[in-house]
Amino acid sequence: MLLGVIADDFTGATDIAGFLVENGMRTIQVNGIPSANMEINADAVVVSLKSRSCPTEQAIEQSVAALKWLQAQGCQQFYFKYCSTFDSTAKGNIGPVTDALLDVLGEDFTIVCPALPVNGRTVFNGHLFVLGQLLSESGMRNHPVTPMTNSNLMDLMDAQSKGKTGLINYQSIEQGADAIIGEFAELKAQGKRYAVVDAFKAEHLNEIGKAARSLKLVTGGSGLAAGIAKNWDEHLQDQTQAKQAGHPAKAPTVIFSGSCSVMTNKQVELYKAKAPFFALDIEQCMSNENYVNDVFDWVISHTNESLAPIVYATADAEKLKTIQQQYGAETSSQAVETLFSLLAIKLQDSGIRNFIVAGGETSGVVTQSLKVDSFHIGPQIAPGVPWVKAINQDLSLALKSGNFGDEHFFTTAQGYF
Ligand SMILES: Nc1ncnc2c1ncn2[C@@H]1O[C@H](COP(=O)(O)OP(=O)(O)OP(=O)(O)O)[C@@H](O)[C@H]1O
Ligand SMILES: O=C(O)[C@@H](O)C(=O)CO
Numbered sequence: 001m002l003l004g005v006i007a008d009d010f011t012g013a014t015d016i017a018g019f020l021v022e023n024g025m026r027t028i029q030v031n032g033i034p035s036a037n038m039e040i041n042a043d044a045v046v047v048s049l050k051s052r053s054c055p056t057e058q059a060i061e062q063s064v065a066a067l068k069w070l071q072a073q074g075c076q077q078f079y080f081k082y083c084s085t086f087d088s089t090a091k092g093n094i095g096p097v098t099d100a101l102l103d104v105l106g107e108d109f110t111i112v113c114p115a116l117p118v119n120g121r122t123v124f125n126g127h128l129f130v131l132g133q134l135l136s137e138s139g140m141r142n143h144p145v146t147p148m149t150n151s152n153l154m155d156l157m158d159a160q161s162k163g164k165t166g167l168i169n170y171q172s173i174e175q176g177a178d179a180i181i182g183e184f185a186e187l188k189a190q191g192k193r194y195a196v197v198d199a200f201k202a203e204h205l206n207e208i209g210k211a212a213r214s215l216k217l218v219t220g221g222s223g224l225a226a227g228i229a230k231n232w233d234e235h236l237q238d239q240t241q242a243k244q245a246g247h248p249a250k251a252p253t254v255i256f257s258g259s260c261s262v263m264t265n266k267q268v269e270l271y272k273a274k275a276p277f278f279a280l281d282i283e284q285c286m287s288n289e290n291y292v293n294d295v296f297d298w299v300i301s302h303t304n305e306s307l308a309p310i311v312y313a314t315a316d317a318e319k320l321k322t323i324q325q326q327y328g329a330e331t332s333s334q335a336v337e338t339l340f341s342l343l344a345i346k347l348q349d350s351g352i353r354n355f356i357v358a359g360g361e362t363s364g365v366v367t368q369s370l371k372v373d374s375f376h377i378g379p380q381i382a383p384g385v386p387w388v389k390a391i392n393q394d395l396s397l398a399l400k401s402g403n404f405g406d407e408h409f410f411t412t413a414q415g416y417f
Helices: 010-022 056-072 094-105 153-160 170-174 177-189 202-214 224-230 262-272 282-287 291-300 317-327 329-349 360-369 409-414
Strands: 003-007 027-031 044-048 077-081 110-113 121-124 127-130 165-168 194-197 217-220 253-257 277-279 310-312 354-358 374-382 385-390 396-400
Touching: 003 010, 003 056, 010 027, 010 044, 010 077, 010 224, 010 360, 010 374, 010 385, 010 396, 044 056, 056 077, 056 094, 077 094, 077 224, 094 110, 094 153, 094 217, 110 202, 153 165, 153 194, 165 177, 170 177, 170 202, 177 194, 177 202, 202 224, 217 224, 253 262, 253 329, 253 360, 262 277, 262 310, 262 354, 262 409, 277 291, 282 317, 282 329, 291 310, 291 329, 317 329, 329 360, 354 360, 354 409, 360 396, 374 396, 374 409
Parallel strands: 003 044, 003 077, 027 044, 077 217, 110 194, 110 217, 165 194, 253 310, 253 354, 277 310, 354 396
Antiparallel strands: 027 374, 121 127, 374 385, 385 396
């Protein structure tokens, strides 16, 4: 095993795993920390945690346990994957987890690289941009759990970690890997523990990846994965086959959409124009025990059509607000999640083998209900959204973060079988 990744959430884990496969590394993902060692026939393994916004002590404990498990599997380098929008607060969890991982590894320096240019996340003079807007001026400023009101990554990291942060700006990055290595030495000599690295195009990430070859721990979004994977080129076999183990097969398919993001709303609208659709009634989800059977019957009656049926709770911001005011945000989202969870189990039992799911939480719930605890990563449908195939079951999943994929995502996903 070459590379071990610790990801702080579920779709974030799948995101980086997709980029590793795209760059030739056979990759598997495990959900949570396995209780024992595993026979792993892959180049990289990604452990997905739920540590982004849990209490900091818990995030540290889980991340260190993941690191130790990855060390026991023989990994040689470690990657802490967090969100490309640096989702965190002044208490953490990015800084404290980075510190804990450095301590366990006996290291005193790493990089901070959230950039993911292909999805519009860029870093310029140490400031993070989302689709050309400063992070603090993007929708992330209103995030319910981790509102991001400062775009300066050095400030963000200093506030939540025990060391000091320096910057390697784009002028140095553009001089290439050797210059970047020189900057690492310079920053270390100044007593810095973390280097924020500018990156706004793929070439930057390749050079940063090369320079980071000797770092035991790197930290970042999924963009850096391409640069890191290239370092292992000479150790990789069957690079063109890396996606094979996770490729989906033609089989009965269903789509669940539990995300209310702007992009998912567009994707659902477009898909409804050409495929069978079922809009979930939130009140029925909460009050009618038989509702899941009705939805199940509807899905089964549409599985022979050329495009898979979609069941969705997706609503635009206004409609969602009305629902939440009427029933409560927690109660209504729980009811939707429970419906998807029960429906997934019934559909699997009746022969559905491919599940396309929109929404991070929704994906987590469905994967858990289907008892998928590890999978091979297959081809990327969109940047950061690969098909994945369960290791111990005949089941393929496409798990989409809320805002990922273009408007045609649901049809594109079905083009792989
Ligand atoms: N119509 C609705 N009414 C109430 N809650 C809903 C409705 N539709 C979806 N939800 C809930 O909203 C939450 C959406 O979270 P989820 O993580 O699945 O999507 P997302 O936030 O768009 O994705 P990501 O976290 O990847 O950005 C889920 O708990 C879901 O059950
Ligand atoms: O980095 C990202 O933007 C995503 O992988 C993510 O973490 C979604 O929660």
